[in-house]
Every structure is written in C-alpha cells, then in structure tokens.
Amino acid sequence: xxxxxxxxxxxxxxxxxxxxxxxxxxxxxxxxxxxxxxxxxxxxxxxxxxxxxxxxxxxxxxxxxxxxxxxxxxxxxxxxxxxxxxxxxxxxxxxxxxxxxxxxxxxxxxxxxxxxxxxxxxxxxxxxxxxxxxxxxxxxxxxxxxxxxxxxxxxxxxxxxxxxxxxxxxxxxxxxxxxxxxxxxxxxxxxxxxxxxxxxxxxxxxxxxxxxxxxxxxxxxxxxxxxxxxxxxxxxxxxxxxxxxxxxxxxxxxxxxxxxxxxxxxxxxxxxxxxxxxxxxxxxxxxxxxxxxxxxxxxxxxxxxxxxxxxxxxxxxxxxxxxxxxxxxxxxxxxxxxxxxxx
Numbered sequence: 001x002x003x004x005x006x007x008x009x010x011x012x013x014x015x016x017x018x019x020x021x022x023x024x025x026x027x028x029x030x031x032x033x034x035x036x037x038x039x040x041x042x043x044x045x046x047x048x049x050x051x052x053x054x055x056x057x058x059x060x061x062x063x064x065x066x067x068x069x070x071x072x073x074x075x076x077x078x079x080x081x082x083x084x085x086x087x088x089x090x091x092x093x094x095x096x097x098x099x100x101x102x103x104x105x106x107x108x109x110x111x112x113x114x115x116x117x118x119x120x121x122x123x124x125x126x127x128x129x130x131x132x133x134x135x136x137x138x139x140x141x142x143x144x145x146x147x148x149x150x151x152x153x154x155x156x157x158x159x160x161x162x163x164x165x166x167x168x169x170x171x172x173x174x175x176x177x178x179x180x181x182x183x184x185x186x187x188x189x190x191x192x193x194x195x196x197x198x199x200x201x202x203x204x205x206x207x208x209x210x211x212x213x214x215x216x217x218x219x220x221x222x223x224x225x226x227x228x229x230x231x232x233x234x235x236x237x238x239x240x241x242x243x244x245x246x247x248x249x250x251x252x253x254x255x256x257x258x259x260x261x262x263x264x265x266x267x268x269x270x271x272x273x274x275x276x277x278x279x280x281x282x283x284x285x286x287x288x289x290x291x292x293x294x295x296x297x298x299x300x301x302x303x304x305x306x307x308x309x310x311x312x313x314x315x316x317x318x319x320x321x322x323x324x325x326x327x328x329x330x331x332x333x334x335x336x337x338x339x340x341x342x343x
Contacts, residue, residue, distance in 0.1 A: 006033030007051050011042050012059030012081050020081060020249045021305035028309050032057070032316045057312050061086060066093040074101050077315045079308050083108060084217075085327055085335045094332070101327035102311065107303040108295035112268070113168035115294035116243045116341060119266035120211050122288055123239035125149050129285070148237055150210065152176040158209030159224070161216025162187055162204065162245060164325070170195060181205045184216070186331065201228070206230055211239045219248035219334040227252065231257035231319070242267040243294055258286040268294040 008029050012020060021029075029035050033056055036043075042062040043051070052071035059079045069075065069090060070149050078094065080086065080103035093102055122128050126149055133139045157178040159166045166182070173180070173202070181200035182192045189199040205212060212234065216222065225248040234240070239257075242249060246269040258265040266288035270281070273292055281287055311321035 004056050006056045006316075007054040007244075008033050008035050008057045008059065009038070009043070009051060009055055010035060011038045011058070013041055013060065015081055015145070015301070019221045019301050021309070022302070025305045025309040029312060032312060055133035057315065058306055059312070061088070064086060064089045064094065066343075067263060069093050069097060069099065077102060077312065077321075079312070079324065080104070080303055081308060082093055085332050087333070087335070091327065091329070094278065095329050097328075100315065100321065101332065102324035103327075104304045104307050105325050107300055107307055109164040109168035111297050111300050112165055112243050112294040113172055115211050115268065115290065116165075116169055116213060116241050117172045118215070119239045119241045119243070119268075119288055119290070120239060121152060121243070122260060123264040123266050124152055124211070140268040150237075152178065152211070154178065154182075155211060156181070156209045159183070159197075159213045160205060160248075162192065162219065163215065165215040165244060167195075169215070181208060202230070203233065206233045207235070208240065210235060211241065214242045214248060215244045217246045217335060219331075221334060223247050226254070228253035228257060231263055234263050236262055237264065239264045239266070242269060245269055249270050252261075255281060255284060255287070255307045261286060264288075265291070268292055292342065 010017065010029070012326045017026075017037060019243040026035065034054070036051060042060075048068065049071060052068065053073070056077050057077050057079070058075065059081060061080055061082050064078060070093075073179055076091065076098070077100045079186075080101070083103060083105045085101065085103055091101060091333040092238060094304045098175050126146070130139060130145055139145065152173075153176050155176065157173065157180050159169075159182045160178065162182045162184040166184075180197040181204055183198050183205045184192070184201055186250060187199075214226065224247070226248060231240070231254055238261055241252070242265070246267070251271050254265060257263055264286060268290040275281065275291075307323040314321055
C-alpha cells in the first residue's frame with residue numbers, strides 16, 4: 001500500500017482521545033496514514049467494512065473476531081488502550097496473520113506501585129485508622145496507639161504474581177531491605193532469582209510473609225484461587241495488599257477472615273465497581289479501601305498516548321515495538337481481567 005492508502009482507526013472508549021493523546025501525538029499518527037477517530041463508541045459494522053481494506057493500525061478495544069481480521073489484510077497492530085488483554089479478539093488468527101497485539105498496562109505500574117507501598121505502610125502502622133479514631137474522639141496516644149503496629153524494615157514480604165506491577169514495587173521496597181519471596185507460576189526460578197529474591201510456593205509466601213502483595217492478573221486458571229484457607233494460613237496480624245484484580249481472590253472469604261482480625265487487608269479493586277453503598281466492606285474496620293484510583297493520574301493517562309504513538313511509528317517502519325506490552329501466544333488467551341468502565 002502507498003502511505004496515503006493506510007488507515008489508523010482510533011476508538012479509545014472507555015477513555016477519551018483528549019485524555020490520552022496530545023495534538024502533537026495525533027499529528028504524528030496522521031503522518032502514518034489517514035486517522036479515523038471514533039471518540040463516542042465503536043464504528044458500525046458497515047463503517048468497519050468500509051475502512052478495513054486500508055486498515056493498518058487499530059487503537060482501541062473493539063471486537064476483532066476472525067471475520068473482521070480477514071477483512072483487514074494489511075492490519076499490523078492492535079493497541080488496547082484500556083489496559084487489559086480482553087477476550088474479544090481471535091488471538092490465534094491475529095497472530096497467524098502477523099498482527100501484533102499490544103496494551104499499555106506498563107504505564108500504570110509505577111503509580112500503582114506507589115499506592116501499594118502507601119497501603120502497606122498504612123496497614124503496618126495504622127495511620128488512617130488513627131486518623132479515623134481521632135475524628136471520632138476515641139484516639140489513643142504513643143505506644144497505646146501502636147499496639148500491633150510493625151515496621152517494614154527487614155520484614156518478610158511476599159509477592160503473588162511478579163509482572164510489571166510487582167517489578168515496579170521492587171525499587172520502592174529497597175530502602176527497607178526486605179526478605180522477599182515470590183510466587184508466579186508463569187516465571188522461571190532463575191528469572192525471579194535474578195532480582196535477588198526467592199522463588200517460592202504459594203503456601204510458603206502466605207505463611208512466611210508479614211506483608212503479601214497480590215499483583216497477579218486474572219486468568220482462566222486462577223479466578224478466586226486465593227480463598228478462605230489461603231487467608232487463614234497467613235500470620236496473625238499480617239497484611240494483604242490487593243492492587244491487581246479482585247477476580248483473583250474469593251472476595252467474601254477475604255472479608256470474612258479480615259473481620260476476625262486475623263489479617264489486615266487493603267484493596268484498590270472490587271468485584272463490582274462502583275461498590276454498592278450497602279456493601280459490608282464499607283463498614284469493616286479491618287479494611288483499607290481505595291476506589292480503583294491507584295493508577296488513575298492525569299500524567300499516567302497522558303503516558304498512554306506517548307507509548308502508543310512511539311510504538312505505532314516503529315511498527316510502521318517495520319521495527320518491533322519497545323514500550324507497550326506485547327501479547328504472548330502461550331498466555332494471552334487465558335487472561336480474564338474485567339474491562340474497566342471509566343478512566
């Protein structure tokens with residue numbers, strides 16, 4: 001195809017174009033071909049069929065079954081700008097046709113890692129709990145306020161999952177010199193050891209760690225795999241920080257065990273969002289709640305446009321992308337993360 005015959009389709013919902021792309025980045029995309037923007041929803045089937053023969057790059061989360069992929073013989077890349085690999089693409093067909101599938105999830109790793117560290121410190125030291133008691137007029141002072149508190153320094157820390165988010169937490173923990181165990185069945189022991197950490201079983205991570213970061217994505221193999229027995233096996237007073245997806249835990253069982261005071265829990269994610277106003281989690285003193293805000297910063301969303309534009313330019317030049325996460329054929333079809341409804 002000649003450059004003028006190339007089309008870039010931009011369908012960012014649930015995000016908005018202005019939230020993730022600057023005018024300069026849009027101009028750079030226009031330099032790659034005709035830029036077709038659908039900011040209020042996906043194109044109709046007829047609209048897709050009309051542009052498919054010229055389609056080279058798709059930026060967005062629209063359904064791409066085999067039938068649509070075959071309509072687009074020149075398609076080279078699909079960028080998910082929502083943040084998950086969703087089960088609405090025929091990945092086998094796409095990859096067999098040389099289509100790269102990418103998402104921008106790495107852009108969220110650092111801001112979510114910062115929030116996760118803050119949650120871990122809060123659970124360990126009871127900062128927000130003391131604030132709450134102070135406002136209620138029931139505060140305690142000094143050591144009395146710190147009964148059950150502990151330091152992160154040289155603490156036993158566990159990771160369940162060790163992808164982009166887990167690896168972003170690593171440098172933030174470094175000043176505390178923790179002793180770290182990692183459980184991730186998708187990674188080799190040698191890879192985990194390259195960080196100076198111990199590859200461990202799930203049981204070992206749960207039973208030996210004072211703080212457990214749950215940063216695993218949801219797959220067809222692990223939905224709800226952290227249940228009542230897993231939470232009960234943790235040390236008394238240990239902290240669980242959930243910042244990946246609620247689907248990896250039995251949420252009600254987690255609340256039950258937390259309600260006994262056996263563990264402390266912080267979560268940025270929920271089975272249903274927004275959380276119903278009458279949900280019992282809102283009344284639990286043993287929980288630190290965050291409304292899926294850990295990665296939602298203006299600067300983070302702006303980073304999406306930079307990643308996509310840069311990698312789209314590389315792909316258009318016949319070069320591999322270097323910023324976005326690339327779907328792996330062995331695992332992408334197993335992913336089951338729930339799509340986000342809002343930025």
